[in-house]
Amino acid sequence: MARSPRSAYKQIALALISISALFCTVIAGRMLLKSGGMGFSFFGPEADVSHTGVRVEYRTEYLKCGDFLVEYREYPAGEIESVMADLSQAWSVTGDDGRKISLLRQLEEYCDTHHRLRLITIYRGYVCVFRGKEPDPRFLLRERLDIREGDLAARDRAFLKAGHVIEAGPEVPHEEVQAVLEREVAIYLEGIKEH
Incomplete structure (x- = not known):
């Protein structure tokens, strides 16, 4: 039995679907490579907790004017203890959930x-x-x-x-x-x- 030829619309639709699938695969692959894997233990050493970062929020309150300044920095989890030891005199911890630490200092001056x-x-x-x-x-x-x-x-x-x-x-x-x-x-x- 003879097959009927594909219509031009079907060919264009099939080509677009194929190209879209190819782009999605390329994008997903790049995202995995940039992030260092999927983060599951069976994908390799990336799942080691010591490689995750800790976000530190620094909040400075200026008591003479009532303004405040908030800055954020990321530190490797292995370095956070030494960073906290250096800051302990000037800053007080107001929050710590393991992934984010909030620090506060109050200055008796203007911003x-x-x-x-x-x-x-x-x-x-x-x-x-x-x-x-x-x-x-x-x-x-x-x-x-x-x-x-x-x-x-x-x-x-x-x-x-x-x-x-x-x-x-x-x-x-x-x-x-x-x-x-x-x-x-x-x-x-x-x-x-x-x-």
């Missing part, structure tokens, strides 16, 4: 944003200086009652409504930041008064 930045802006009708880069009343450092919004030139008023941030860069040592910022803010405010 980098509130320590290294000053915002000069118009607030309540006057030129004001804030710690940080937002006009937060908790961080109001100076309110210049002698520089009223209405006395400013239109260009200066528009500029200061948007806010001007002065930054002490990372090259300025931590203990010199306050003096550097005070000097820069004073120079800027003096320039405003002269207009």
Whole structure:
């Protein structure tokens, strides 16, 4: 008996299915090779627990401003004890489930944003200086009652409504930041008064 020839649609569908199966096989093979196997003990030494990593969460709370910084690092399980011994003075453990360790340290200082930045802006009708880069009343450092919004030139008023941030860069040592910022803010405010 003679077979009827395959239609073009059937041939295209069969080719697409074959190509898709080939791609899936290649992708699955690459994933297994990159991850070092499937992780079952009968697949080889990859299942050894000492090769798994431990994720450490470092949470720093800055008590003067209430901000916090969270960083994550991965360590081989065999190294975690020595890492923890090095950190035991400054950090306290707040959680440990074997795969993730949470550490906390509280510092009686400002975060980098509130320590290294000053915002000069118009607030309540006057030129004001804030710690940080937002006009937060908790961080109001100076309110210049002698520089009223209405006395400013239109260009200066528009500029200061948007806010001007002065930054002490990372090259300025931590203990010199306050003096550097005070000097820069004073120079800027003096320039405003002269207009």
